Amino acid sequence: MIGTGYVGLVSGVCFADIGNQVICVDKDKNKIDKLNSGISPIYEPGLYELIKKNFTAKRLSFTSNIDRAINTSDIIFICVGTPTKKGSINVDLSFVYKCTKEILKYSKRKKIIVTKSTVPVGTGDEIEKILKKKKKLFTVISNPEFLREGEAIRDFRYPDRIVVGSNEKKPLNIMRKLYAPITNKGSKFFTTSRRGAELIKYASNAFLATKITFINELANLCERSGVNVEDISLGMGSDSRIGGRFLRAGPAYGGSCFPKDTKGLVSVAEKYKINLSVVKSVIKSNQERVNLLTKRVHKILGSNLKNKKISFLGVTFKPNTDDMRDSTSLKMIPYLCKKGAVVNYYDPSGHKKEFKKIKNCFFKRDIKSNCLKADLIILLTEWDEFKSLNFRSITKNKKVKVYDLRNLYNNDEMKKDNLEYYSIGRS
């Protein structure tokens, strides 16, 4: 596995757990040192235990020596990042191409190269071009990853489908064998062309982002028209053609995938002179959502935020992960601090380097000290430990207001406690 991030590490550990010999390689020596001394560099439920089990059983090893990793492997998974290029919507493929060049340099015998990273349609062809000097040694196929952070191990073991794209038959059979312990439990093994697999991944993420954005916009209408958005989600979602998942209104979608993949898809389409107008408006609507939420904070606390005490419960883009990439908190907190508010935050995954340099922003080690004397508590991430809080006892301010961006709490119960309570898409 080249790249020991959320995808490479989880996939590597899970492949080892079903009996394969796995070497995880990363150019970040610090990550490898941590892993070799038994520390997981990321927070993912259940991951640490699996690392320990498979490392001890000698099925799993970690190295920054890419030469050794490449030479001892039959199948090489590329799991490096594919971020958005700075200042554009294009996909930055430099990490993918750099490790392809390393594979070319160090390979001495036949290998299957599998792109697990999310890459634009046609990237496999570009990888082949880089490898053409030793082209007989390589088969390049695509096997995009669909795991979700926070549920990654379960998703790897019980995926809805495994997508493998190849222009040749033989590597498909090898992949079928590799995934047999998973498909034997009922997961679908779906094969297509290499380009097809590359596009399926972007299409899936763009569609899910569209669903979230759709319900977020409807939530705005619900607030104005006196309707409960949860009823809309249930009523719509019960239609099997629509499905209820990804229809929960909340903050803007974030994380390491949806924001970059929606942009990536639009940029690839533009290369082919195709206008993906739906996806474009999803991106725009999502960007505007953060402004809408901060405007709401002004409505709740007034236009002058100077010295107002605002406490965030959760700052990661979703629970059970430490990932901060494109979280709504990255825009809301700096804005509120700039307006003079004093912002405390508590997140079960710990303090965040992203807020270190922001004046008036403080990490608190527990819920109580975070919320003490707050004027406004903003629930941003629905971690389990926030699910049954007694706001009256955690803050000494009788006039505390609560803004629940995940509709975690019940309107009537909050009213019973005499709390000024705001949520999403409820009248």
Ligand SMILES: NC(=O)c1ccc[n+]([C@@H]2O[C@H](COP(=O)([O-])OP(=O)(O)OC[C@H]3O[C@@H](n4cnc5c(N)ncnc54)[C@H](O)[C@@H]3O)[C@@H](O)[C@H]2O)c1
């Ligand atoms: N994070 C997710 O939930 C998720 C889910 C599905 C697909 N993906 C896709 O998987 C890919 C990886 O995502 P991630 O979140 O795991 O990224 P990440 O940033 O967490 O990890 C990438 C790792 O690759 C390493 N790396 C980069 N270049 C390298 C090289 N030449 N040699 C060795 N190591 C190198 C980096 O040091 C880093 O540790 C992306 O394309 C992403 O879109 C991510």
